[in-house]
Amino acid sequence: MSGRRAAVGALGVSMLALLLAGIGSRPADAGVTVPGAPTGVSATAGNARATVSFTPPASDGGSPITSYTVTSAPDGRTCTTATTSCTVSGLTNGTAYTFTVTATNAVGTGSASGPSSPVTPVAPAGVPAAPTGVSATAGNAQATVSFTPPASNGGSPITGYTVTANRGGRTCTTAGTSCTVTGLTNGTAYTFTVTATNAVGTGPASGPSGPVTPTAPASPSGAPTAVSAFARNGQATVSFSAPASDGGSPITTYTVSANPGGRTCTTAGLACTVTGLTNGTAYTFTVTATNAVGTGPASVASNTVTPAAPPPVATFPGAPTGVAAVAGNAEAVVTFTAPASDGGSPITGYTVTSSVNGRTCFTTSLSCTVTGLINGASYTFTVTATNAVGSGPSSAPSDEVEPAPPVASGYRLVAADGGIFNYGDFGFFGSTGGRALNSPVVAMANTGSRNGYWLVAADGGVFAFGDAGFFGSTGGVRLSQPIVGMRRTPSGNGYWLVASDGGIFAFGDAGFFGSTGGVRLNQPIVGMTRTASGNGYWLVASDGGIFAFGDAPFLGSTGNLNLNKPIVGVTRTLSGQGYWLVASDGGIFSFGDARFLGSTGAISLARPIVGMERTASGNGYWLAASDGGIFTFGNAPFLGSTGGVTLARPIVGMAT
Numbered sequence: 124m125s126g127r128r129a130a131v132g133a134l135g136v137s138m139l140a141l142l143l144a145g146i147g148s149r150p151a152d153a154g155v156t157v158p159g160a161p162t163g164v165s166a167t168a169g170n171a172r173a174t175v176s177f178t179p180p181a182s183d184g185g186s187p188i189t190s191y192t193v194t195s196a197p198d199g200r201t202c203t204t205a206t207t208s209c210t211v212s213g214l215t216n217g218t219a220y221t222f223t224v225t226a227t228n229a230v231g232t233g234s235a236s237g238p239s240s241p242v243t244p245v246a247p248a249g250v251p252a253a254p255t256g257v258s259a260t261a262g263n264a265q266a267t268v269s270f271t272p273p274a275s276n277g278g279s280p281i282t283g284y285t286v287t288a289n290r291g292g293r294t295c296t297t298a299g300t301s302c303t304v305t306g307l308t309n310g311t312a313y314t315f316t317v318t319a320t321n322a323v324g325t326g327p328a329s330g331p332s333g334p335v336t337p338t339a340p341a342s343p344s345g346a347p348t349a350v351s352a353f354a355r356n357g358q359a360t361v362s363f364s365a366p367a368s369d370g371g372s373p374i375t376t377y378t379v380s381a382n383p384g385g386r387t388c389t390t391a392g393l394a395c396t397v398t399g400l401t402n403g404t405a406y407t408f409t410v411t412a413t414n415a416v417g418t419g420p421a422s423v424a425s426n427t428v429t430p431a432a433p434p435p436v437a438t439f440p441g442a443p444t445g446v447a448a449v450a451g452n453a454e455a456v457v458t459f460t461a462p463a464s465d466g467g468s469p470i471t472g473y474t475v476t477s478s479v480n481g482r483t484c485f486t487t488s489l490s491c492t493v494t495g496l497i498n499g500a501s502y503t504f505t506v507t508a509t510n511a512v513g514s515g516p517s518s519a520p521s522d523e524v525e526p527a528p529p530v531a532s533g534y535r536l537v538a539a540d541g542g543i544f545n546y547g548d549f550g551f552f553g554s555t556g557g558r559a560l561n562s563p564v565v566a567m568a569n570t571g572s573r574n575g576y577w578l579v580a581a582d583g584g585v586f587a588f589g590d591a592g593f594f595g596s597t598g599g600v601r602l603s604q605p606i607v608g609m610r611r612t613p614s615g616n617g618y619w620l621v622a623s624d625g626g627i628f629a630f631g632d633a634g635f636f637g638s639t640g641g642v643r644l645n646q647p648i649v650g651m652t653r654t655a656s657g658n659g660y661w662l663v664a665s666d667g668g669i670f671a672f673g674d675a676p677f678l679g680s681t682g683n684l685n686l687n688k689p690i691v692g693v694t695r696t697l698s699g700q701g702y703w704l705v706a707s708d709g710g711i712f713s714f715g716d717a718r719f720l721g722s723t724g725a726i727s728l729a730r731p732i733v734g735m736e737r738t739a740s741g742n743g744y745w746l747a748a749s750d751g752g753i754f755t756f757g758n759a760p761f762l763g764s765t766g767g768v769t770l771a772r773p774i775v776g777m778a779t
Contacts, residue, residue, distance in 0.1 A: 155185040158226035158233040161207075166222050168242040172212040175222045177236060179207060186228035195220050196238065214244045248278035251319035251326040259315050261335035265305045268315045268332060272300060279321035289314045289331065291643060307337045308642070310677065334683070341372035343419040344412040349481055352408045353439060353513035354428035357401070361408045361425060362394040362517060372414035381406050382424070394516070400430045433512060437467035440508035440515040448504050450524035454494045457504045459518065461489060468510040478503040478520065479656075496526045498571060499613030501655040501698050523698050525655065527739070528571050533762055534736060534779045536751050539563040539772035541578050541586065544751065546762035549573060552589030556771075560584075561598075566608045566650075569778040571615040576778060581605040583620055583628065594618065594631035602626075603640075608650040608692075608776075613657040623647040625662050625670060634658065636673030644668070645682070650692040655699030663693040667704050667712065678702065678715035686710075687724075692734055697741030707731040709746050709754060720744065720757035728752075729766075736779040749773040 159180035166173045175193045193209045194201045197220070202209040214220060221238035252273035259266045268286045286302045287294045290313055295302040307313060314331035345366035352361045361379045379395045380387050383406070388395040400406060407424040441462030448455045457475045475491045476483050479502050484491040496502060503520035533547020541555025541564040552575055555564065562582040569576045575589025583597025583606045594617055597606065604624040611618045617631025625639025625648040636659050639648065646666040653660045659673025667681025667690040678701060681690065688708040695702045701715025709723025709732045720743060723732065730750040737744045743757025751765025751774045765774065 155230055157231045158182065158184045158186075158188050158228050160234045161191065161224040161226055161236045164222060164224050164236045164239040166220070166239040166242045168220075168244045169210075170247050171214050171216055171244050172210055173214060173220060173222065173242055173244060174208060174210045175202075175224065175239065176208045177224045180226050180233065183226070184228055184230055184233065186230055188226045188228050190227050192225050192227065192232070193222050194225075194235070195222055216244045216246050219243045246278065248321070248323050250324045251275060251277045251279075251281050251321050253327045254284065254317040254319055254329045257315060257317050257329045257332040259313070259332040259335045261313075261337045262303075263340050264307050264309055264337050265303055266307060266313060266315065266335055266337060267301060267303045268295075268317065269301045270317045270329065273319050273326065276319070277321055277323060277326065279323050281319050281321050283320050285318050285320065285325070286315050287318075287328070289316070290645070309337045309339050310671075312336045312683075339371065341414065341416045342370040343417045344368060344370040344372075344374050344414050346420045347377065347410040347412055347422045349476070350408060350410050350422045350425040351514070352406070352425040352428045353515075354400075354406070354430040355439070355512075356432045357430055358396055358398040359400060359406060359408065359428050359430060360394060360396045360516075361388075361410065363410045363422065365393065366412050366419065369412075370414055370416060370419065372416055374412045374414050376413045378411050378413065378418070380409050380411075380421070382409070402430045402432055405429045428513070437510070437512050439512045440464065440466045440468075440470050440510050442516045443473065443506040443508055443518045446504060446506050446518045446521040448502070448521040448524045450496075450502075450526045451492075452528045453496050453498050453526050454492055455496060455502060455504065455524055455526060456490060456492050457484075457506065457521065458490045459506045462508050462515065465508070466510050466512055466515065468512055470508045470510050472509050474507050474509065474514065476505050476507075476517070478505075497613060497656075498526045498528055499655065499657065501525050525697055532739075533573075534745060534753075534777055535567065535569065535576065536747055536765060536774050536777050537564055537567040537578060538770055539565075539775050541580075542770075542772065543567075543576075544765055544774075546753075546764075547760075550589070552576065554578075554588070555586050562605070563772070564775060565606060566776045567778045568609050568611045568618060570611065571613075577609065577611070577618060579606055579609045579620055581607075583622075585609075585618075585620075585630075592616065592631070594633075596620075596630070597628050604647070607648060610651055610653045610660065612653070613655075619651065619653070619660065621648060621651040621662060623649070625664075627660075627662075634673070636660065636675075638662075638672070639670050646689070649690060652693050652695045652702060654695065655697075661693055661695070661702060663690055663704060665689040665691070667706075669693075669702075669704075669714075676700070676715070680704075680714070681712050688731075691732060694735050694737050694744065696737070703735065703737075703744065705732055705735040705746060707733075718742075718757075722746075722756070723754050730773070733773075733775055734777040736777055738779070745777065745779070747774055747777040749775070 159182040161177040163178035166175045202211045219241040223235040252275045254270040256271035259268045295304045312334045316328040345368045347363040349364040388397045409421040441464040443459040445460040448457045484493045501523045505517040507514045533549035536544040543554040562580040575591035578586040585596035587593040604622045617633035620628040627638040629635045646664040659675035662670040669680040671677040688706040701717035704712040711722040713719045730748040734747045743759035746754040753764040755761045
């Protein structure tokens with residue numbers, strides 16, 4: 124049995140060997156080859172890459188395709204996929220590429236496809252850069268802003284620009300390089316920035332334009348005033364004062380017209396001689412002013428004069444000289460020197476004329492008192508000499524003076540509880556120091572005589588003491604913002620209260636000339652001061668922004684400065700043609716004819732400055748700190764302080 128199994132086993136091994144040998148020597152299937160070339164190759168560029176799509180070859184060579192390989196030209200970057208799309212990465216943005224595709228099966232890799240059309244990878248688009256060269260031209264309540272497109276559009280076309288005003292946020296949009304922003308406030312300075320927008324978004328703002336100030340269009344000037352004529356041989360010299368308003372455009376000429384006859388003369392000054400008149404005929408004269416817009420209305424007619432042949436030698440006197448004025452209570456004493464020439468005829472008298480309201484006095488001496496003046500208003504005076512021929516030309520004006528009732532000399536400080544501290548020869552007439560107040564006291568104002576004063580609380584409650592009259596308050600009114608200051612009128616028969624939003628509350632004979640109550644302010648209002656006439660006032664914000672109303676001129680501000688400390692008050696000069704701003708560190712900023720006389724800006728103060736007042740002459744001022752410390756400058760005397768006293772409440776203001 125074992126020998127039989129061995130024989131069978133040997134036979135099996137031999138047969139297996141023959142079988143394997145036969146299999147190994149069988150030739151391959153003659154129909155199987157590599158795949159054909161893919162077709163329809165296309166590419167889509169991206170950021171440093173491209174996605175390539177294609178159609179499989181018409182023949183897989185008889186064996187299923189296992190993968191495709193995409194190759195770039197140039198650079199030979201590749202990607203492999205089993206589908207009909209593949210993304211080749213690592214490409215260089217800005218370089219044009221084509222792509223070929225090969226297919227691979229079990230036999231091997233077929234021939235490459237034809238190249239795709241060229242595509243160029245690019246970086247993704249961003250927002251535009253900032254426009255440059257921004258400039259603005261102001262108009263009436265508007266400004267036209269021009270600019271240069273940005274250096275880069277971010278890779279996407281710019282679709283528009285937006286111009287934005289720095290105050291109030293007024294805007295305009297445009298597809299060009301110029302745009303007009305409307306709805307601006309005349310008299311307010313503006314700057315503008317510009318942004319560019321593309322499909323991605325809006326880019327950064329440009330640098331600001333230079334500041335411009337919209338203004339109302341000019342109109343013809345008003346009528347000249349104080350027309351005066353004096354006659355000579357066949358002619359008359361007519362002098363006059365400029366109109367109160369030039370209409371917003373400088374006056375270029377004046378025309379004087381005679382009645383009867385219509386003879387005229389034209390001048391750029393304030394006097395003109397009409398010639399060709401008939402001796403013995405009485406004439407009056409009117410004057411018109413002309414600016415770039417046109418000619419304004421005629422003045423009131425002058426006095427009547429009659430030209431006549433002069434005596435052989437005599438003529439009108441010269442102008443008096445050395446005119447000086449000393450103000451009193453509603454009056455001023457004016458002195459002067461006689462003219463160098465009496466014109467050959469004895470001077471019979473002199474006429475002194477005030478600059479405001481044309482108040483006059485006549486004298487045969489070299490001094491005259493002009494009465495009926497307004498206390499608190501600023502005046503200059505001119506003098507003419509008269510002889511048998513007529514009145515000569517006006518003198519040069521005197522220096523400005525400000526009539527005022529007799530007043531005590533000193534200053535008062537007021538605390539937040541209404542406590543009053545008097546210095547100099549100021550009297551005490553009462554306080555709210557022992558009362559329970561609804562709101563703290565924030566400011567005070569003296570009467571014209573200084574024999575009384577008002578206190579005002581943050582709710583607008585007014586407390587009157589001494590000869591101060593009560594004319595009303597906002598104590599029972601619900602205010603949007605607290606009261607921060609007050610000022611009396613020149614007569615003392617009224618006062619203004621100002622709130623931190625610039626709202627103005629006028630009582631007694633105080634006129635309302637405007638406010639910032641409806642304006643969005645950058646910083647709150649902290650104080651006010653009136654003009655010399657009382658027909659206007661300035662408001663000041665804590666950034667030193669100035670808002671002028673009525674006859675108050677805008678003379679400058681710190682609104683665009685980076686201040687060390689906030690502004691806390693404003694005080695006008697004697698003339699009303701200037702003002703000082705004071706910061707809480709005692710820094711002083713002078714504008715117009717206000718002179719800088721010193722400050723505490725470089726001193727380390729124990730307490731902040733809360734108020735400022737000028738001396739009667741305007742040649743000095745006091746600063747008051749919240750502990751009642753007093754700092755004097757110019758001709759302001761030191762009369763005492765509460766700087767070393769423990770106060771129940773801080774000092775909040777002062778009055779002189």
